[in-house]
Amino acid sequence: xxxxxxxxxxxxxxxxxxxxxxxxxxxxxxxxxxxxxxxxxxxxxxxxxxxxxxxxxxxxxxxxxxxxxxxxxxxxxxxxxxxxxxxxxxxxxxxxxxxxxxxxxxxxxxxxxxxxxxxxxxxxxxxxxxxxxxxxxxxxxxxxxxxxxxxxxxxxxxxxxxxxxxxxxxxxxxxxxxxxxxxxxxxxxxxxxxxxxxxxxxxxxxxxxxxxxxxxxxxxxxxxxxxxxxxxxxxxxxxxxxxxxxxxxxxxxxxxxxxxxxxxxxxxxxxxxxxxxxxxxxxxxxxxxxxxxxxxxxxxxxxxxxxxxxxxx
Numbered sequence: 001x002x003x004x005x006x007x008x009x010x011x012x013x014x015x016x017x018x019x020x021x022x023x024x025x026x027x028x029x030x031x032x033x034x035x036x037x038x039x040x041x042x043x044x045x046x047x048x049x050x051x052x053x054x055x056x057x058x059x060x061x062x063x064x065x066x067x068x069x070x071x072x073x074x075x076x077x078x079x080x081x082x083x084x085x086x087x088x089x090x091x092x093x094x095x096x097x098x099x100x101x102x103x104x105x106x107x108x109x110x111x112x113x114x115x116x117x118x119x120x121x122x123x124x125x126x127x128x129x130x131x132x133x134x135x136x137x138x139x140x141x142x143x144x145x146x147x148x149x150x151x152x153x154x155x156x157x158x159x160x161x162x163x164x165x166x167x168x169x170x171x172x173x174x175x176x177x178x179x180x181x182x183x184x185x186x187x188x189x190x191x192x193x194x195x196x197x198x199x200x201x202x203x204x205x206x207x208x209x210x211x212x213x214x215x216x217x218x219x220x221x222x223x224x225x226x227x228x229x230x231x232x233x234x235x236x237x238x239x240x241x242x243x244x245x246x247x248x249x250x251x252x253x254x255x256x257x258x259x260x261x262x263x264x265x266x267x268x269x270x271x272x273x274x275x276x277x278x279x280x281x282x283x284x285x286x287x288x289x290x291x292x293x294x295x296x297x298x299x300x301x302x303x304x305x306x307x308x309x310x311x312x313x
Contacts, residue, residue: 007148010039011265013244015222035083043088045220046181055226055233065094081111086146090179115144119155143171169211183240205251212278249277
């Protein structure tokens with residue numbers, strides 16, 4: 001018989017202001033609200049303590065980083081223990097002088113660090129200058145046990161890579177959480193905005209289908225210029241498109257937020273549905289693991305074909 005077990009997950013779609021401590025306090029309020037709504041696991045957006053500072057390269061912004069364990073994990077652990085919920089929090093990690101990571105921490109309902117994941121794929125695009133701040137993750141893809149189920153966390157740019165989703169699912173994750181900071185360049189929104197959001201949601205729904213798991217994309221929302229520590233990026237900034245959602249193992253949307261406002265989404269994870277979906281669409285069973293070694297190559301250059309003996313025509 002499939003496991004007859006269900007639990008609720010909470011996705012916090014929030015705005016960030018210029019004061020990190022105010023953002024942290026708001027995040028705690030949102031966690032409490034999600035717990036009141038019945039969530040057993042609550043996920044915050046990427047780098048929730050500050051506005052998205054990677055819109056420019058500025059040495060002073062490394063001062064935002066903190067160790068793990070550190071002040072944020074200590075405070076969030078108290079909240080997790082008090083509410084008896086698991087919290088997934090994305091933090092700017094100071095690992096050593098000059099060595100920083102974009103890191104997601106899973107704190108269980110006992111207030112303990114159950115997992116630490118360092119973002120593996122680091123972008124470097126206009127207004128997303130993350131390679132300046134973050135070293136690539138070196139802890140691999142992970143799944144961790146919580147009081148209600150086994151989950152995996154990846155971060156933002158990771159969501160475009162099927163390899164990360166697959167490896168996390170192969171480690172037994174029932175839900176893939178993607179804390180995210182993604183939005184529109186204001187000048188591009190009218191022409192490309194809908195297609196960009198649709199691509200973002202589609203790739204993650206595809207991860208859900210291909211792996212037979214639930215997928216949660218947890219985004220921030222609102223216009224930001226990286227206003228933090230008394231300075232901001234030049235230009236119009238980024239409009240974070242919200243649109244957080246939870247998809248089931250067949251890619252259907254369980255819950256979705258708007259593009260404009262803060263919201264707390266609570267959606268149900270049903271392990272019986274996960275089992276049923278995988279029985280009917282047994283993608284993991286039919287994988288040709290004997291044929292996938294080339295996936296570890298950067299690119300597979302085409303081998304030259306046989307030369308024609310006839311010469312040019």
